[in-house]
Amino acid sequence: MAVSSELEGLQDVEPSRFIAFSFPNPLLLLDHASDPYAHGGHEFLRVAVLDHSSPHPSPRTAAMLVPAGRHRDWIFSTRAGHLHLLLASRSQCSHLSRLILVGPELSAPSPSRVVVVAAAARPDPDPAHARLLPLLLALCPRAAFGGDAIPDVPLLSFHDDLLRLAPVKVVAGPVVGEMVVEDVAVDCAPRSAELRRRLRFKRMPFLVQTQVRLVRQLSPGDSLMLDALDEVGGGSLQPEVGGELVQPYLQAMAAGLAVIAPSMDESFRLGGKPRCLCAGIGGGALLMSIRMGLQCDVLGIEADGVVLDVARSHFGLVEDEFLQVRVGDAIQMIQDFAHQGDPDMNFSAIMVDLDSSDAICGVSAPPLEMTKESILLASRTILHRDGAFILNVIPPAADGSFYKGLIDVLRHVFSELYEINVSNGENFVLVATVSPVETILADSSGSVLTKLRKLAGDFLEHITRI
Incomplete structure (x- = not known):
């Protein structure tokens, strides 16, 4: 049988191999x-196995239970999500090269409206781990049994900040x-829990593309906003636009x-x-935030x-003269503008928030093409003499030299370079200027700085010249 031959192949670690049964x-x-x-009363479980390279001579295997109700979430049901889980789990299990996901089959029903995803800690010792252990050991590579030792296959935990989740639309x-x-x-x-609307792509399910606060349209006799926690996915919730940005990297x-x-x-003083x-x-x-909050003239470019x-129908994007x-x-388009x-x-300002479409390397930004000197020179060409190039960066986990190389080429093309560490373990924001900058935040009474403090939180104090 095809599945049997695939399982037999699991005796060795083969980077990028992904099977599910x-x-x-x-x-x-x-x-x-x-x-x-x-x-659920599920007669069968879905077991998915992903291998990834590890420099350690004794790579490890670990397992993870899919949180109840989220087995169809792309984080747990796709290869791209599985890869991110494996890479992120190395903080819990060093030298991890194989991650086994165990959960309900994808055909199993899942809640269609509100899913309570806050998970209680598993008991210790965990009866579920004991029941799964024979399967997990059978899925370990033979190298894990060196010296007739029985390998330790920990059952890792998954936690995020979600309390409730309700899909609104898939397109x-x-x-x-x-x-x-x-x-x-x-x-x-x-602080109190917040209601938000967010957008994710299947190709990179861990990366939240957009996240905005939801506000409830109250009618006479309505209860408090907190009660709307039980109405996630309900029609009375609308996106809040133009206010303080929710995602820290966008604030940065x-x-x-x-x-x-x-x-x-x-x-602004000159009337522009x-x-x-x-x-x-x-x-x-x-x-929307820099259009409404700063009164800037904004041109946005989107590939899809x-x-x-x-964005228009679910996140409050409204086009106008500016x-x-x-x-x-x-x-x-940047190249075309520079050529014309x-x-x-x-x-x-040119503000670049583009992620790499190559999910095989995990979440990363920007695309490699954006880091080419020719593209950066074209960007500088269409910037004002006092302009800035602002770039969201997620260094790829597999390439430790990427970030340093990007800094080097930006220094070569632009006059000065600044960094904002978002301190979320992923994002950095780099700001490159066409001309030298005398002093940042020297005059904190300026109109733009006053407005930025409302949009960007404390990140104005975290700008560092590098």
């Missing part, structure tokens, strides 16, 4: 309290593929404008509006027209 559920014999899927675009709009309740402890990108705040203030080019739109949160439709969008390749020499294409 059904297996009779050994957890059915557990008592209700110990069974992580007690309400597919010609460029990014499938995407999901979902309403979530987020644990913001020690907005904060990068502080480097050119005096020049922007001067534009600073122009910002946003490469990558997602749900449009950044565009379906993403734009979703917020326009185009569908196309942002990198190619159009005086109308002279920007105070």
